[in-house]
Amino acid sequence: xxxxTQPPSMDCAExxxxxxxxxxxxxxxxxxxxxxxxxxxxxxxYIIHGLKNNETNEMASLIITEDRKSSTLILPHATLRDTxxxxxxxPPGVGAQKLVFGxxxxxxxxx
Amino acid sequence: EPEVTQTPSHQxxxxxxxxILRCVPIxxxxxxxxxxxxxxxxxxFLVSFYNNEISEKxxxxxxxxxxxxxxxxxxxxxxxSTKLEDSAMYFCASIxxxxxxxxxxxxxxxxxxx
Numbered sequence: 001x002x003x004x005t006q007p008p009s010m011d012c013a014e015x016x017x018x019x020x021x022x023x024x025x026x027x028x029x030x031x032x033x034x035x036x037x038x039x040x041x042x043x044x045x046y047i048i049h050g051l052k053n054n055e056t057n058e059m060a061s062l063i064i065t066e067d068r069k070s071s072t073l074i075l076p077h078a079t080l081r082d083t084x085x086x087x088x089x090x091p092p093g094v095g096a097q098k099l100v101f102g103x104x105x106x107x108x109x110x111x
Numbered sequence: 112e113p114e115v116t117q118t119p120s121h122q123x124x125x126x127x128x129x130x131i132l133r134c135v136p137i138x139x140x141x142x143x144x145x146x147x148x149x150x151x152x153x154x155x156f157l158v159s160f161y162n163n164e165i166s167e168k169x170x171x172x173x174x175x176x177x178x179x180x181x182x183x184x185x186x187x188x189x190x191x192s193t194k195l196e197d198s199a200m201y202f203c204a205s206i207x208x209x210x211x212x213x214x215x216x217x218x219x220x221x222x223x224x225x
Contacts (some may be wrong), residue, residue: 043216
């Protein structure tokens with residue numbers, strides 16, 4: 001699996017954009033970058049994924065650098081409910097792959 | 112919106128007892144997974160299941176563990192003889208066949224082994 005590196009914790013003010021970085025310098029050409037989050041002890045929740053183009057959905061935006069060695073998850077208007085642990089995951093290959101979770105980034109949204 | 116469900120939400124058992132954790136994946140999904148998370152630690156992959164057989168398992172998934180899809184809806188994880196260190200949250204997940212974008216996770220079962 002491509003190793004990912006994330007800061008252990010970040011803070012963000014409510015209403016501001018939260019920008020969560022991830023390094024994945026050993027990523028292969030056909031490997032996608034996935035982001036999940038886990039709110040307290042709930043089941044992980046899918047946020048977004050991408051290969052090389054920037055992606056946006058109703059939850060977030062994903063910016064992947066041109067060399068694909070790093071990416072940034074952007075929560076455009078963070079709310080208190082976005083407080084969670086965010087995981088950047090690069091499963092090997094394509095298809096229905098298992099997810100290998102690291103420690104993630106603990107994001108705290110402050111009022 | 113369809114969701115993965117798990118029962119029970121909390122299971123307390125004595126060491127050495129057998130437990131069965133149950134999951135109902137989303138109905139048109141074909142790939143199924145079990146993960147666990149020991150309190151304060153990372154989410155860890157246990158096993159994946161497709162076409163009525165295990166497709167991959169981790170080192171954690173030893174002979175004490177088994178999985179089964181007994182009918183068209185349930186997906187179960189059995190621990191034959193529980194140990195104290197099996198205490199954890201157990202999450203079931205599933206993926207729609209042919210669409211690998213997103214694993215849908217259930218809310219988890221908290222297993223406490225005394």
